[in-house]
Amino acid sequence: MCAKKIVGVLGATGSVGQRFILLLADHPDFELKVLGASPRSAGKKYVDAVNWKQTELLPEFAKNIIVTECKADAFKDCSVVFSGLDSDYAGSIEKEFKEAGLAVVSNAKNYRREVDVPLVVPIVNPEHLDLVGQKLDAAQKAGANRPGFIVCISNCSTAGLVAPLKPLVDSFGPIELLTATTLQAISGAGFSPGVSGIDVLDNIVPYIGGEEDKMEWETRKILGSLSSDNTTVVNLPDEDMKVSAQCNRVAVSDGHTECISFKFKNQPPPSLEQVKKSMQDYVCVAGKLGCHSAPKQTVHVLEQNDRPQPRLDRNRDNGYGVSVGRVREDPVLDFKMVVLSHNTVIGAAGAGILIAEILLAKNYI
Numbered sequence: 001m002c003a004k005k006i007v008g009v010l011g012a013t014g015s016v017g018q019r020f021i022l023l024l025a026d027h028p029d030f031e032l033k034v035l036g037a038s039p040r041s042a043g044k045k046y047v048d049a050v051n052w053k054q055t056e057l058l059p060e061f062a063k064n065i066i067v068t069e070c071k072a073d074a075f076k077d078c079s080v081v082f083s084g085l086d087s088d089y090a091g092s093i094e095k096e097f098k099e100a101g102l103a104v105v106s107n108a109k110n111y112r113r114e115v116d117v118p119l120v121v122p123i124v125n126p127e128h129l130d131l132v133g134q135k136l137d138a139a140q141k142a143g144a145n146r147p148g149f150i151v152c153i154s155n156c157s158t159a160g161l162v163a164p165l166k167p168l169v170d171s172f173g174p175i176e177l178l179t180a181t182t183l184q185a186i187s188g189a190g191f192s193p194g195v196s197g198i199d200v201l202d203n204i205v206p207y208i209g210g211e212e213d214k215m216e217w218e219t220r221k222i223l224g225s226l227s228s229d230n231t232t233v234v235n236l237p238d239e240d241m242k243v244s245a246q247c248n249r250v251a252v253s254d255g256h257t258e259c260i261s262f263k264f265k266n267q268p269p270p271s272l273e274q275v276k277k278s279m280q281d282y283v284c285v286a287g288k289l290g291c292h293s294a295p296k297q298t299v300h301v302l303e304q305n306d307r308p309q310p311r312l313d314r315n316r317d318n319g320y321g322v323s324v325g326r327v328r329e330d331p332v333l334d335f336k337m338v339v340l341s342h343n344t345v346i347g348a349a350g351a352g353i354l355i356a357e358i359l360l361a362k363n364y365i
């Protein structure tokens, strides 16, 4: 059996960072050895630096790791560095890591819109990772050192949205119009400082800065394709995917719910049964590659009329699967349904880990 690859986490004390710690405990391919956070946390044992907020206990292996500052040299033995950094700091830190030849898989928004940076939801568009393969090949052919690279994970609401859309677009062609109204968990707002109790208790906050634009834009990149030479991503044109999002913060701990309606470009549309079957039958590439964290069922189509619900359904396939329910015809567009995804698993840390498993399966790390 091959030795495990050493990996690190930047932003290890945050909402996403804590989820990385949980998901990397006892991982068969990766051994988490290096934890980075702000200068406030650096130099402390992880157990003393972190304000642990997960419902599972802090894994033993992480407790005594000394948190380091986010400097590339401290991570030089890592095959992959996962980033859960605050976006105010991610830009410069991730660039330094990439320039030091490291492979960075990032949750931050900073590089998502670069045409040569893959924006990947691993259960949807892992083929965009071939941008990395192309860069590695080109460097090898030129006799250059192995280059570092950044792979971006999408916005968490966008991840939940595109998972059921992927099989629909593959089966029935473009979705011309889509509206999404989200009900987003408080863990999505991070822990420093996070959403205050007085703001969210007995309340709904109908604004999440930047979120609607991210959902409307990132969807078209993720469902887009690679250029013929695998060097850039070509976004879907506006006429093949026009998204309108309205984003709300609700008093749920984990799990983003999205009420969506959509219309296909090709008319007449498929039947309701065909739509459900296409989502239910979808098998993601990570599953076919045998990746450890790949969901057994990528999209769960629920028939009970009061599901999905965050507390009951967010952990399907350990949070790597997405649930849809209330799939029905829509009197204005073609269909409507409710989508639920775990925002810090398939929307963040879990997505990063599954991306790294795919990079490993493709020999890119």
Ligand SMILES: NC(=O)C1=CN([C@@H]2O[C@H](COP(=O)(O)OP(=O)(O)OC[C@H]3O[C@@H](n4cnc5c(N)ncnc54)[C@H](OP(=O)(O)O)[C@@H]3O)[C@@H](O)[C@H]2O)C=CC1
Binding pocket: 010, 011, 012, 013, 014, 015, 016, 017, 036, 037, 038, 039, 040, 041, 042, 070, 083, 084, 085, 086, 087, 089, 090, 107, 108, 109, 154, 155, 156, 187, 188, 189, 190, 191, 192, 193, 343, 344, 347, 348
């Ligand atoms: N939460 C979610 O569901 C999702 C989050 N994201 C993105 O992931 C990233 C992390 O989000 P989240 O975990 O929610 O945020 P948190 O606020 O919970 O955590 C931020 C992390 O950044 C670290 N940090 C802050 N300042 C610095 C600094 N100067 N140098 C180095 N590290 C620093 C913090 O360390 P310290 O504790 O020492 O201050 C902490 O570990 C963000 O970019 C976010 O947009 C993406 C998708 C989903």
Ligand SMILES: N[C@@H](CC(=O)OP(=O)(O)O)C(=O)O
Binding pocket: 107, 108, 109, 154, 155, 156, 157, 184, 185, 187, 188, 189, 208, 211, 214, 343
């Ligand atoms: N904004 C998301 C989480 C997040 O940080 O997303 P992004 O990485 O796109 O900024 C939420 O509040 O649930």
